[in-house]
Amino acid sequence: DIQLTQSPSFLSASVGDRVSITCRASQAISSYLAWYQQKLGKAPKLLIYAASTLQSGVSSRFSGSGSGTEFTLTISSLQPGDFATYYCQQLNTYPLTFGPGTKVDIK
Amino acid sequence: EVQLVESGGGLVQPGGSLRLSCEASGFTFTIYWMSWVRQAPGRGLEWLANINQDGSEKYYVDSMKGRFSISRDNAKNSLYLEMNSLRVEDTAVYYCARGRSWVDSWGQGTLVTVSS
Numbered sequence: 001d002i003q004l005t006q007s008p009s010f011l012s013a014s015v016g017d018r019v020s021i022t023c024r025a026s027q028a029i030s031s032y033l034a035w036y037q038q039k040l041g042k043a044p045k046l047l048i049y050a051a052s053t054l055q056s057g058v059s060s061r062f063s064g065s066g067s068g069t070e071f072t073l074t075i076s077s078l079q080p081g082d083f084a085t086y087y088c089q090q091l092n093t094y095p096l097t098f099g100p101g102t103k104v105d106i107k
Numbered sequence: 108e109v110q111l112v113e114s115g116g117g118l119v120q121p122g123g124s125l126r127l128s129c130e131a132s133g134f135t136f137t138i139y140w141m142s143w144v145r146q147a148p149g150r151g152l153e154w155l156a157n158i159n160q161d162g163s164e165k166y167y168v169d170s171m172k173g174r175f176s177i178s179r180d181n182a183k184n185s186l187y188l189e190m191n192s193l194r195v196e197d198t199a200v201y202y203c204a205r206g207r208s209w210v211d212s213w214g215q216g217t218l219v220t221v222s223s
Contacts, residue, residue, distance in 0.1 A: 098151055098154065101151045
């Protein structure tokens with residue numbers, strides 16, 4: 001199975017900050033990666049797919065980059081509604097796997 | 108508006124069985140792959156299985172093969188997850204989700220608790 005790691009696992013930031021989350025795959029997955037946001041007690045929400053394609057309706061403050069084994073989710077200016085847990089998911093090989101998550105909290 | 112509504116969760120004893128259902132509305136169910144994803148309390152997301160449009164292709168996470176079975180009824184716009192030989196570690200919120208790989212719509216989830 002392809003393993004995903006995320007760093008950092010926890011991130012404390014302020015409103016207006018630019019933050020980046022890294023997702024690394026145990027083997028190359030081309031651009032077959034998605035990013036999700038999950039708020040407490042809610043279902044996840046798709047933000048980015050194919051590594052860098054913004055899902056319809058998602059704020060342009062979110063962007064994704066990378067290919068192969070290293071990927072980045074960037075939030076250009078953190079807003080109060082962005083405090084949540086973020087997960088990456090590889091879409092290259094079955095079984096599809098998620099990263100362990102990065103919790104973004106208010107500083 | 109896309110809606111996915113899960114049902115069938117609840118408390119079950121170890122070794123027991125449960126069938127989860129997901130009723131879809133607001134989109135053409137028959138043209139989408141569908142998936143199940145779960146989340147244990149306080150833990151991350153785990154992809155479980157997906158199924159193609161006519162039910163002829165199914166993929167599972169290895170640890171679920173033989174215990175869990177995904178199916179669909181296009182006439183009823185419904186997705187199912189049959190779970191057998193349930194273990195304490197299967198306790199989780201189970202989400203119905205639209206998509207083959209990335210998931211663009213999720214249900215609210217149904218809680219399955221496996222405990223004696």
